[in-house]
Amino acid sequence: MTEQKVTITNESGLHARPATLFTQLAAKFASKITVSIGEKKADAKSILTVLTLGATKGAEVLISAEGADEAEAVAALAEFLTTHND
Structure with a gap:
């Protein structure tokens, strides 16, 4: 299992459009992926x-x-949460 903590930098957080893009990115990976707060x-x-x-x-x-x-999935999703501004 691979894990990483990140802080969301997107102004609107993980709502509506950013959440859609996030889940679409996650769906590209075969691994089981969980996000938690x-x-x-x-x-x-x-x-x-x-x-x-x-x-x-x-x-x-x-x-x-x-x-x-798993490593690629976590890295890609962490990058999305820390760099994506939509």
Whole structure:
């Protein structure tokens, strides 16, 4: 399992359009990917569960992945959360 904590830098957090792009990126990987904020956990490939996190700018998110491409998945999603500004 590969994990990484990141802080969301996008002004609108992980809502609507950024969440859609995030889940589309996650879906490109074979690994099982989870994102969590505190006790709340979500399937990174499910827009509905990602939106339930209520992730805002400045929130610390833990990205966890398990599978054949877990390292690549975590790196790509962490980069998205720290560099994407939409």
